[in-house]
Structures are given as structure tokens and as C-alpha cells.
Amino acid sequence: MTETIQKRINDSKAMRWTALILIALMMFFGYMFVDVMSPLQSLVEQERGWSPSVFGTYAASEYLLNVFGFLIIAGVILDKCGIRFTGELSASMMFIGAAIKFYAVSDWFPGTGLATWLDSWWITMPASAKLASFGFMIFGCGCEMAGTTVSKAIAKWFKGKEMALAMGLEMAIARVGVFAIFSISPILAEKMGSIAAPVGFCTALVFIGLITYTVFTFMDRKLDAQLGADGSNETSDEEFKVADLKNILTSQIFWVVALLCVLYYSAIFPFQRYGANMLQCNLDGISPAAASNIFRWFPIGAAVITPFLGSFLDHKGKGATMLMWGAILLIACHLIFAFVLPATHSHVIAYSTIVLLGISFALVPAALWPSVPKIIDEKVLGSAYCLIFWVQNIGLCFVPMLIGSVLASSNANNPAVIAAKEAGDEFIPYNYTMPLVIFACFGVAALILAIYLKAIDRKNHFGLEEPNIKA
Numbered sequence: 001m002t003e004t005i006q007k008r009i010n011d012s013k014a015m016r017w018t019a020l021i022l023i024a025l026m027m028f029f030g031y032m033f034v035d036v037m038s039p040l041q042s043l044v045e046q047e048r049g050w051s052p053s054v055f056g057t058y059a060a061s062e063y064l065l066n067v068f069g070f071l072i073i074a075g076v077i078l079d080k081c082g083i084r085f086t087g088e089l090s091a092s093m094m095f096i097g098a099a100i101k102f103y104a105v106s107d108w109f110p111g112t113g114l115a116t117w118l119d120s121w122w123i124t125m126p127a128s129a130k131l132a133s134f135g136f137m138i139f140g141c142g143c144e145m146a147g148t149t150v151s152k153a154i155a156k157w158f159k160g161k162e163m164a165l166a167m168g169l170e171m172a173i174a175r176v177g178v179f180a181i182f183s184i185s186p187i188l189a190e191k192m193g194s195i196a197a198p199v200g201f202c203t204a205l206v207f208i209g210l211i212t213y214t215v216f217t218f219m220d221r222k223l224d225a226q227l228g229a230d231g232s233n234e235t236s237d238e239e240f241k242v243a244d245l246k247n248i249l250t251s252q253i254f255w256v257v258a259l260l261c262v263l264y265y266s267a268i269f270p271f272q273r274y275g276a277n278m279l280q281c282n283l284d285g286i287s288p289a290a291a292s293n294i295f296r297w298f299p300i301g302a303a304v305i306t307p308f309l310g311s312f313l314d315h316k317g318k319g320a321t322m323l324m325w326g327a328i329l330l331i332a333c334h335l336i337f338a339f340v341l342p343a344t345h346s347h348v349i350a351y352s353t354i355v356l357l358g359i360s361f362a363l364v365p366a367a368l369w370p371s372v373p374k375i376i377d378e379k380v381l382g383s384a385y386c387l388i389f390w391v392q393n394i395g396l397c398f399v400p401m402l403i404g405s406v407l408a409s410s411n412a413n414n415p416a417v418i419a420a421k422e423a424g425d426e427f428i429p430y431n432y433t434m435p436l437v438i439f440a441c442f443g444v445a446a447l448i449l450a451i452y453l454k455a456i457d458r459k460n461h462f463g464l465e466e467p468n469i470k471a
């Protein structure tokens with residue numbers, strides 16, 4: 001008998017890819033909101049009086065509650081209440097946080113009683129920055145919880161199917177969002193004459209994300225009805241217990257993956273903040289805009305390649321090997337930036353290293369996130385994703401501060417930097433060798449963990465090297 005019977009909603013290609021688009025849109029708009037103010041730093045300083053250090057405090061606020069334990073609670077909520085409730089909760093938190101931040105930077109806020117009160121303490125931090133940081137903190141909790149919920153949702157909908165491709169596409173769509181907002185945000189701010197305009201625009205998009213996720217929950221309800229589950233814990237027959245967290249935290253492979261994740265991402269996201277300036281410092285005479293133009297190929301390159309690597313992983317496997325190659329490329333790129341670029345000032349080397357780094361940034365995320373369901377029991381998958389994010393967020397919160405202080409101390413006696421500062425120049429020609437060597441060291445540690453991961457996978461047969469789709 002050759003006839004195939006479609007049993008469940010996710011057996012239909014059209015339905016499962018529609019589900020993916022609906023949930024990916026929430027992350028697309030979320031990632032846009034995260035970076036909406038990143039290209040507006042000098043404008044925020046002019047309009048609202050945020051100094052660079054105020055801007056730094058505001059940027060760190062996104063991670064604050066997550067680092068102090070919110071992500072652990074988020075994991076429990078996700079495994080106890082399921083992807084529908086947690087997704088709605090996170091999308092709502094993203095919207096509420098975004099709306100608070102929009103109000104804080106809007107013209108309606110100055111002069112209110114709240115603004116006067118917020119201005120009366122910690123006076124170096126303007127009232128608008130305090131309220132915006134509060135909103136961004138709530139948004140950050142929602143966005144990270146959403147990131148893990150989406151991974152668990154994809155694992156549920158694409159189990160035994162194109163799971164890595166789906167996760168790769170979701171990340172690619174989110175990266176396109178970052179790329180898009182870096183171009184749109186300054187244009188909107190200029191055309192509307194206010195930084196509040198792009199923030200308001202992205203707040204509206206976050207609300208649309210809440211709607212698209214709500215539509216997905218109806219599809220997911222149908223899948224659960226077909227699975228015969230009751231909807232409270234959709235992916236497992238056994239009920240999740242908080243005590244199960246102990247099993248994750250005492251699992252060796254969990255720690256290998258979590259540490260690999262924090263080390264790798266600590267050499268990527270914090271580098272993203274300095275990348276354009278690093279290129280400007282090493283390619284004589286190039287403008288900030290020209291440096292950004294080279295640098296933007298990094299996330300967009302990763303976005304293009306990630307789905308292909310995801311598809312490769314689905315059909316051929318080799319997840320642990322991909323993690324190793326991602327770490328090797330990361331080390332090579334940071335060392336080229338540290339030693340070869342300052343010696344050659346070559347645009348060709350700059351471009352090719354950015355492309356190589358983009359390939360690394362595709363290899364590791366494409367292999368890492370779909371590997372988690374292979375090593376962690378389904379009923380604690382949400383908690384595992386959240387705990388990995390938690391460890392990662394600690395790194396993402398502190399590494400930028402480490403890099404900033406290493407950059408300052410390693411340039412304290414740099415004659416070119418001293419001269420530029422004395423002359424009041426806008427452009428300070430920093431030497432980035434030390435921060436880049438630190439990034440490369442993170443890569444070396446990640447590579448050692450990737451090699452170890454491959455070895456324990458071979459011994460314990462987790463299936464990290466095997467394809468997701470069995471022929």
C-alpha cells in the first residue's frame with residue numbers, strides 16, 4: 001500500500017511551515033525592537049541627554065532580571081504551563097516593556113510627576129533613561145523567554161522532520177530583523193524628527209508579533225487535540241516536576257553545551273558592538289559609515305548561510321563537527337583581526353574575514369540549538385533551554401564590560417590615542433589587539449569543549465552526529 005495517511009496537523013508541510021512563519025515573526029519583530037536605539041546613540045544624547053555611560057546602563061538593563069534568575073523561573077513556567085501560555089506571556093511582556101520604553105522616550109513623558117520624581121535621585125541617569133531601562137528590562141525578560149519558547153515549539157512541531165532547517169530559518173529571519181532596523185531606525189528618526197518615532201514603530205510591530213503568536217496557539221491547540229494531550233504539558237506524557245531541574249544541573253553534557261554556548265556567543269555578540277569601530281581603526285581613513293557597511297555583511301551573511309547548514313544537519317548530521325569548525329573559524333578570524341589587519345590595512349582581508357566570521361556564526365547556532373533536544377529529556381526541554389540562556393546571559397552581561405575596560409587599559413599609553421584625545425578628535429584610533437586576543441581565547445575554550453562534546457557523544461551515543469531526518 002503506497003498511500004500515506006496524514007495524521008496530524010504538523011504532518012502537513014504547509015501547516016508546519018505556516019506555524020514556523022507565525023512564531024518567527026514574533027522573534028523578527030522582537031529582535032528589531034532590541035536594536036532600535038543602537039544606531040541612534042548620538043541622537044539620544046542630543047535629544048534626551050543620555051551620556052555614553054547612561055546608554056551602556058540602558059543596554060545592560062535588557063539582561064539584568066534574566067541574569068538575576070528570571071530565566072530559571074521562565075524555564076519552569078515553560079515546562080509547567082507549555083508553549084502556548086508561555087509564548088503569550090512572553091509576547092505580552094515584550095509588548096508591555098516596549099510600550100513603557102516608548103512612553104519614556106516620547107514627548108509626553110517630560111514634565112510629568114513621574115519624570116520629576118525619577119529625576120530627583122541618581123541624577124546622572126536622566127528620568128527618561130531610568131524608565132526606558134525599566135521597560136527594556138521587562139522587554140528583555142519577555143524576549144529571552146520567547147526565544148526559548150520558540151525553540152521548544154519548533155522542537156515539538158518539527159520532531160523527526162526538518163527541525164534544524166526550521167530553527168536555522170527562525171534565527172535567519174531574526175537576524176534580517178536586526179539588519180533591517182539598523183537601516184530603518186535612523187531614517188525614521190530623521191524623517192519624523194524624533195527618536196520616539198522608530199521606537200513607537202517597533203512597539204507596534206511587537207504587538208503584531210503578539211497577534212501572530214496568538215494565531216499559532218490555535219494551530220498548536222489542534223495539534224495537541226490530535227496528540228491526545230490535555231494542553232498543559234504538550235510534549236510529554238510524564239508531568240514536569242521542579243525536582244527534575246536537578247537532573248539537568250547534574251548532567252555533564254548539559255554543562256558542556258551551556259559553557260560552549262556562553263564562550264562562543266561571548267566572542268560574537270559583544271564583538272558586534274565594537275566590530276565597526278575596530279575596522280575603522282585598522283583601515284586607515286575609512287568613515288564610520290563605510291566601516292558599518294563592511295561589518296553589516298557579518299549578520300546578513302550568517303542569516304543567508306544558517307538555513308542551508310540547518311538543512312545539511314537535518315539530512316547528513318555532523319552537528320558536533322560543525323560546532324568544532326565554527327570555533328576554529330572564530331579563533332582564526334579574531335587572530336586575523338588582531339595581528340594581520342593592523343599590519344596590512346587590507347580591505348580584501350577585512351571583507352574576507354568578515355565573511356568567514358559570518359560562516360562561523362552560521363555553523364555554531366545552526367548546530368547548537370537543534371542539538372539540545374537530542375541530549376535533554378523532552379519534559380525538561382524548556383528548562384534546559386532557559387538554563388543555557390541564563391548561563392549565556394551572564395556572559396553577555398559582563399563580557400562587554402570586560403572588553404571595554406581592557407580596551408581602555410591597553411590603550412592608556414598609546415601615543416596615537418593620547419594625541420587624538422588631546423586634539424579633541426571625534427575619531428580615536430584604538431589598538432584592538434588585546435580585546436581581540438581575549439575573544440580568540442574564548443574561541444579556544446569553546447573549541448576544547450566542542451572536541452570534548454564530540455568525544456562524549458561518540459561514547460554515549462547521543463546522536464549529535466546523526467541526521468534529524470532518518471531515511
Ligand SMILES: NCCCC[C@H](NC(=O)[C@@H](N)CC(=O)O)C(=O)O
Pocket residue numbers: 144147148150151170171265365369389392393396
Ligand atoms: N530560538 C532562538 C535560539 C537562540 C538564538 C540565539 N539567541 C540567543 O542566544 C539569545 N539569548 C541572544 C540574546 O540574548 O540576545 C541567536 O543565535 O541569536
